[in-house]
Amino acid sequence: MxxxxxxxxxxxxxxxxxxVRAGEVCLAIESATPQASVALLRGEQVLASEVGPSxxxxxxxxxxxxxxxxxxxxxxxxxVNSFALSIGPGAFTSLRIGLATLKGLAFGSPSMAVxxxxxxxxxxxxxxRGLVQGVSPLVAVLDARREEVYAAAYAPDLVSDPNGExxxxxSVYTADExxxxxxxxxxxxxxxxxxxKKSLIDEGPFSAEPExxxxxxxxxxxLLGQLLFDAxxxxxxxxxxxxxxxxxxxxxxxxxxxxE
Amino acid sequence: xxSQAPSAxxxxxxxxxxxxxxxxxxxxxxxxSSVVSSQVEVHSPYGGVVPELASRDHARVVSQxxxxxxxxxxxxxSDLAGIAVTAGPGLVGSLLVGLSFAKALxxxxxxxxxxVHHLAxxxxxxxxxxxxxxxxxxxxxxxxxHTALYRVEEEGPPRxxxxxxxxxxxxxxxKVAKLxxxxxxxxxxxxxxxxSGNPTAxxxxxxxxxxxGLDFSFSGLKTAVALEVQRRGGQEALGESxxxxxxxxxxxxxxxxxxxRSRRALKSENLDRLAVVGGVAANRVLRERLEDEGRKxxxxxxxxxxxxxxxxxxxxxxxxxxxxARGERDGWSVSAFSRVPVGETPWxxxxx
Numbered sequence: 001m002x003x004x005x006x007x008x009x010x011x012x013x014x015x016x017x018x019x020v021r022a023g024e025v026c027l028a029i030e031s032a033t034p035q036a037s038v039a040l041l042r043g044e045q046v047l048a049s050e051v052g053p054s055x056x057x058x059x060x061x062x063x064x065x066x067x068x069x070x071x072x073x074x075x076x077x078x079x080v081n082s083f084a085l086s087i088g089p090g091a092f093t094s095l096r097i098g099l100a101t102l103k104g105l106a107f108g109s110p111s112m113a114v115x116x117x118x119x120x121x122x123x124x125x126x127x128x129r130g131l132v133q134g135v136s137p138l139v140a141v142l143d144a145r146r147e148e149v150y151a152a153a154y155a156p157d158l159v160s161d162p163n164g165e166x167x168x169x170x171s172v173y174t175a176d177e178x179x180x181x182x183x184x185x186x187x188x189x190x191x192x193x194x195x196x197k198k199s200l201i202d203e204g205p206f207s208a209e210p211e212x213x214x215x216x217x218x219x220x221x222x223l224l225g226q227l228l229f230d231a232x233x234x235x236x237x238x239x240x241x242x243x244x245x246x247x248x249x250x251x252x253x254x255x256x257x258x259x260e
Numbered sequence: 261x262x263s264q265a266p267s268a269x270x271x272x273x274x275x276x277x278x279x280x281x282x283x284x285x286x287x288x289x290x291x292x293s294s295v296v297s298s299q300v301e302v303h304s305p306y307g308g309v310v311p312e313l314a315s316r317d318h319a320r321v322v323s324q325x326x327x328x329x330x331x332x333x334x335x336x337x338s339d340l341a342g343i344a345v346t347a348g349p350g351l352v353g354s355l356l357v358g359l360s361f362a363k364a365l366x367x368x369x370x371x372x373x374x375x376v377h378h379l380a381x382x383x384x385x386x387x388x389x390x391x392x393x394x395x396x397x398x399x400x401x402x403x404x405x406h407t408a409l410y411r412v413e414e415e416g417p418p419r420x421x422x423x424x425x426x427x428x429x430x431x432x433x434x435k436v437a438k439l440x441x442x443x444x445x446x447x448x449x450x451x452x453x454x455x456s457g458n459p460t461a462x463x464x465x466x467x468x469x470x471x472x473g474l475d476f477s478f479s480g481l482k483t484a485v486a487l488e489v490q491r492r493g494g495q496e497a498l499g500e501s502x503x504x505x506x507x508x509x510x511x512x513x514x515x516x517x518x519x520x521r522s523r524r525a526l527k528s529e530n531l532d533r534l535a536v537v538g539g540v541a542a543n544r545v546l547r548e549r550l551e552d553e554g555r556k557x558x559x560x561x562x563x564x565x566x567x568x569x570x571x572x573x574x575x576x577x578x579x580x581x582x583x584x585a586r587g588e589r590d591g592w593s594v595s596a597f598s599r600v601p602v603g604e605t606p607w608x609x610x611x612x
Contacts, residue, residue, distance in 0.1 A: 060594075093315065096356065102364070103361055105365075107323060107327075108336075
């Protein structure tokens with residue numbers, strides 16, 4: 001990896017600015033979606049990872065998963081140098097379980113944390129699964145209920161670059177809004193496909209990945225997260241906040257503005 | 261793991277409603293620090309607690325609140341003997357923030373974790389503030405989420421004698437404050453308005469006071485206030501003195517209902533001490549009425565200081581200290597529960 005080619009001086013300059021140094025271990029958590037996962041990475045090397053049982057509440061499964069992943073890799077929590085979290089959009093309560101868990105794990109330690117867009121995590125997880133065509137924009141869609149999806153679109157070659165610009169920024173969209181925003185279509189991935197299938201695929205210019213739909217995975221959280229650390233995006237874990245996109249219902253009504 | 265001596269330092273975390281709190285308590289009795297992050301400004305535009313906004317604010321501040329509690333106590337994580345956290349009852353979304361954080365923190369610091377019942381915490385606050393208060397005694401829990409009478413036993417969990425069948429009394433104060441345009445939180449707002457009012461101006465119903473038993477009901481009273489406001493032409497037509505009269509009459513009726521049940525419970529259980537806990541315990545009229553009754557009927561009333569009545573983490577740390585000393589432990593898969601009878605520990609079902 002490029003990181004390992006840095007000079008000692010460069011590494012020293014970058015240390016303390018929230019930048020991961022070569023050989024450091026990153027604990028990554030995905031809890032924004034129904035299937036939580038945890039991964040431990042050193043650069044691109046996955047030391048251990050686990051996908052949680054679907055249906056079980058994240059509050060019951062997440063910390064035991066962290067414990068098993070660390071044990072399997074033979075790494076103690078005190079040796080973890082950075083924390084990466086799938087920061088949203090997603091289910092509000094699920095997001096907060098991951099966030100509060102991460103804040104507890106990182107409490108009082110000098111390790112920094114970073115939040116990664118759940119939609120980009122989904123796009124990268126789909127690409128890593130190897131079933132996407134990768135010629136048109138990759139459109140990550142998560143079921144946001146009320147016949148809407150959380151969506152973002154990425155150029156196929158920029159899916160793994162968290163610092164690159166998305167073709168369509170993460171937000172909440174109806175199927176009609178997606179067609180308007182991406183008239184040329186794109187390749188849909190994620191559990192939001194079922195929500196927009198009729199107007200986007202059956203009657204529109206979009207295609208979809210083969211079933212079952214991809215889900216965001218903690219390994220992708222770790223890969224993207226470490227690149228964000230390299231770019232100096234690390235912050236103290238205590239200051240992380242989820243990217244909900246949607247406001248709380250009562251706040252949306254009061255302010256007549258549904259989005260954050 | 262061996263049982264901890266009660267001389268140990270315990271960090272308590274509480275997030276069951278609209279307050280994120282952390283506290284360090286020594287020997288289950290000495291308060292080393294108590295931090296409460298209030299959300300009054302978050303919820304005041306809505307006239308009541310908005311659960312999603314409460315959870316969002318908890319998630320934002322949880323680390324800072326815990327850090328401040330440790331700093332103010334002058335202790336490090338490694339000085340602690342354990343961590344206690346509220347697992348229910350309460351708003352699940354809110355509970356899960358404090359619980360997920362506390363579990364991960366206990367895991368990180370390799371400390372024993374114990375999940376605490378929110379109401380057991382409130383009752384522990386009474387014993388913390390009044391060392392002579394020893395079971396058996398009567399506990400009246402009155403807050404925005406709870407209205408219940410417990411017999412607190414020397415051993416075993418407190419026994420529920422009666423509870424509200426609908427709204428909690430604090431919830432009724434919030435709703436009446438909204439009806440009268442008095443702001444949030446409703447308890448202090450209604451009491452302030454009531455000070456200049458006539459408590460006998462409106463003869464509001466005393467719900468269930470003629471019925472046997474020890475249960476409460478406040479939704480009928482709230483409806484009666486709504487109808488009275490409507491009958492008199494609404495908030496504006498009432499004017500300041502009309503609002504004061506309605507507020508005072510409502511407060512008198514609500515307090516009456518609490519006093520009648522407490523008196524009845526003390527008599528039927530043959531107890532002579534009553535500990536009043538929860539946010540509504542700060543209500544001046546309730547204090548005066550119960551103290552009067554106590555003098556007349558010769559029972560002692562214990563009110564913890566207001567800082568221990570409203571939601572706080574000292575009470576969770578205090579209750580947790582005792583649980584840890586008894587050797588109680590919870591595992592990494594413990595979850596939160598919105599409704600839990602006191603004395604039950606459904607979170608231990610999924611424990612290791």
